[in-house]
Amino acid sequence: DTAVSQTPKYLVTQMGNDKSIKCEQNLGHDTMYWYKQDSKKFLKIMFSYNNKELIINETVPNRFSPKSPDKAHLNLHINSLELGDSAVYFCASSQTRGRDYGYTFGSGTRLTVV
């Protein structure tokens, strides 16, 4: 069983479109994250949710909107896609007690905007 699963794994879309990436974890963790990895492999946090509550919102364009229907799911919706949004997006999860043990990551979604 996959601990943190993201869908889709690959996404190719045109500029201006709206797309969503879904993430689900079956670890019973209460905190979930979205990270963006750019073309130079740099990983930067975008959002964090704890028990469906937004707790971290880094400087991310308003076109990006996370949604957490329950603590096992965290989706990322992106409006009006731009070329610069092309990246790998990672979902991750952790438990509040024990987050210092690091995150469990999904396998990433490679988004290509053409």
Added chain:
Amino acid sequence: AQTVTQSQPEMSVQEAETVTLSCTYDTSESNYYLFWYKQPPSRQMILVIRQEAYKQQNATENRFSVNFQKAAKSFSLKISDSQLGDTAMYFCAFMKHGDDKIIFGKGTRLHILP
């Protein structure tokens, strides 16, 4: 703000050799956690090893060990008896105690040569 610096963008070593990846970080915190993550070509982010700042003893996990120098704010990763499967990007990362986000360095691309 905390920063993590990996000064070696890329390294190559022969199989079975020992290699050390460097990492320095900047923080005014006294209680924090440090991590090394591995990202092989499969793109999956894998936790290799973690260190608690309040523990002087260096963490080890099989062939992987760290040299944690708190005063120097240095956290290097040593891989002994390197194997072809160790070929990957390696990310050093920092998390402040009680915080929710992990801050990553820019990574070191490690090639293990046959």
